[in-house]
Amino acid sequence: MxxxxxxxxxxxxxxxxxxxxxxxxxxxxxxxxxxxxxxxxxxxxxxxxxxxxxxxxxxxxxxxxxxxxxxxxxxxxxxxxxxxxxxxxxxxxxxxxxxxxxxxxxKRLDGEIATLNGELRAAWPGGKSPSVVSQVFTGWAAGLAGATTVGTYGPEPVTPAKLAELSAKKPAFVLDNAHMTTGTVLPDAGAKQVEIVNYPGEDLDLLAVYRNAAAELKKAMGKA
The missing domain is CATH 3.40.50.1980 (Nitrogenase molybdenum iron protein domain)
Known part of the structure; x- marks a missing residue:
């Protein structure tokens, strides 16, 4: 048990x-x-x-x-x-x-990751790896998407200096941690914010976490 x-x-x-x-x-x-x-x-x-x-x-x-x-x-x-x-x-x-x-x-995990990575790369806006800013606990989602990470933040609140630093990177997306969110991270940067969920549901399906993140990322990239 x-x-x-x-x-x-x-x-x-x-x-x-x-x-x-x-x-x-x-x-x-x-x-x-x-x-x-x-x-x-x-x-x-x-x-x-x-x-x-x-x-x-x-x-x-x-x-x-x-x-x-x-x-x-x-x-x-x-x-x-x-x-x-x-x-x-x-x-x-x-x-x-x-x-x-x-x-x-x-073995199932490896297959799932390969499939999702391929789907996300096919969804890249303009066919190019999108630039992203990730919360420290959502970097895995950037990797899943094959995105280019230009900055990270957290788990402490984003200071004005950090905000200026990250905004200057001009990311296309912000991968926020849904469990520690403080609202819009870069309100004036023009970046699309994607909420990434780390915790599985009650069915304890770890693979669903990757599928759900991929779905949110594809949705965001389709609107980019």
């Missing part, structure tokens, strides 16, 4: 071959690190074999300690960059003794 803090860890666990996955933080909580665990969460952890969490989630160790769990606490590198996701799924497959399942998923 695997207990995960959010659907993001849950998707990695499922991709690695875990079949019994319990998610603690409801998907309705927009910013997962702000979640306050309930007694029922502690009860779930008490029965777990593994508890998966991310280093930016301050409550994971407290959950395990409060529940008196014997579970193995596993820190997950939550990054949707395909190479990093592939490595993390493979690692978890080793921990869960589900290496074959993890290998099957990584």
């Amino acid at each position: 695997v207990v995960v803090t959010t659907t993001w860890e849950g998707a990695f666990a499922k991709a690695a071959g875990a079949e019994d996955v319990t998610v603690i933080v409801p998907q309705s909580v927009h910013h997962a690190p702000d979640y306050d665990p309930k007694p029922s969460d502690l009860a779930a952890v008490a029965k777990a074999d593994f508890v998966l969490y991310a280093p930016f989630e301050p409550y994971a160790a407290k959950i395990k300690e409060a529940a008196g769990s014997k579970a193995k606490l596993v820190e997950v590198n939550l990054d949707n960059d395909p190479a990093k996701a592939r490595a993390e799924v493979t690692r978890l497959g080793g921990l869960f003794a589900t290496k074959d399942s993890a290998a099957r998923f990584t």
Whole structure:
């Protein structure tokens, strides 16, 4: 039994071959690190074999300690960059003794990324790689699109100086983090803002995250 803090860890666990996955933080909580665990969460952890969490989630160790769990606490590198996701799924497959399942998923991941990358390159405005500014946790989406990253921002708020710096790059698109958005990032730069969602849905389908991002990017590039 695997207990995960959010659907993001849950998707990695499922991709690695875990079949019994319990998610603690409801998907309705927009910013997962702000979640306050309930007694029922502690009860779930008490029965777990593994508890998966991310280093930016301050409550994971407290959950395990409060529940008196014997579970193995596993820190997950939550990054949707395909190479990093592939490595993390493979690692978890080793921990869960589900290496074959993890290998099957990584093969599907490679195929999905190749397909989406081809579709996005075909949608490039004017047939040229678009210039983008990415939030630090959405760089993977720029890579998926084959875009040219001319600047990054976050996770701290964009200062006036940073705003001027990024606007001067004249990006065609801003890839914002839907989970940490502060509204329009470059209001006067003429850039199309695309909201990128990192967290999978309740079905814990990691591949859907890439498909959804590709759909939003294609939509934006079609209007560019």
